[in-house]
Amino acid sequence: MDYRVVIAAPFGRLGVRCEAGELRELRFLPAGAALRPPEPGSLEAEAARQLDAYYADPRHVFTVPWRLLGTPYQLRVWDRISAIPCGETRRYLDLSRDLSSSPRAVGGACGRNPIPIIVPCHRVVASAGLGGFNQSTGDETLGIKKWLLRHELG
Template identity: 45%
Template sequence: MYLRPATASLAMPPTGLSLVMPAPFGKLGIRVSDEFIHEIVFLPAEHPLSGPDHALAEIAGRQIQRYLTDPDAPFDLPLALRGTRFRRRIWAAIGLIPRGRTLTYGELARNVESAPRAVGQACGDNPFPLVIPCHRVVARHGPGGFAHERGGYLLSAKHWLLQHEDAHPSGNQAPLPGLFQVQDD
């Protein structure tokens, strides 16, 4: 995974999503331009399938499908850099949480010298779920919310992802020492 700044000349496809693919918890949509993944979104099961209408969307779809089959499958996608410096710092820290591990919003906040609520907001604003595994950040007593929601298909997706990765939100381990030395740009 690598984040690169997207330039103003890279327009989003006018039709929106370049691929809508099935997932065990509903559907996933991928928005791309010629060079970058701009967004991965969780969609309800009834959303219609479409695409891929772009080579990069097809590549992203294959990588996501591999992950949905094998939680250890890596991602190597060109992600369009967006969000504030603070959000990018939180997303980088989330990307360092290994599969099978979870951290609470408070634990992650302490590791990045922030506040739990700010970490939760950054998790909810993550434009690249799965690639930046915000589902691995949980509440002290349970899974917490997901994509700014506290129920419905989004929380079901978080439960599925944690189970798929054999992570247990009620059994958080201590933060990994030195893991979150994330630098600002």
């Protein structure tokens, strides 16, 4: 997808998509992606401001209006993930037990999370290590997960 707004993040770039007055998507992009600043006063600008506040203080509470679009199962998983406190993690296995599901299904829902950071899927880890992140186990995305977790631990 081509993003009208691409903002800088401490770990690279984020594509930002808003629709109907709500944040709908944040997407991790390569560090070399061209920046496309938001229009002043736009919802994208507010989302960028709040993300900057999070980078300064991981306990920042996001108030930008957002909506998650997904299956009923994904919405349940994302709701559980949203309840994980900053600085803490939960295992895929534990979430799957709470949801009467499987760790793989929880991981699939995590990977399809359209607004990572705000719905903190980085706080979900494997029983033996970090696990994947953002539908990948590659070094770049795992580096982002590590950065977010370290940032929140202070």
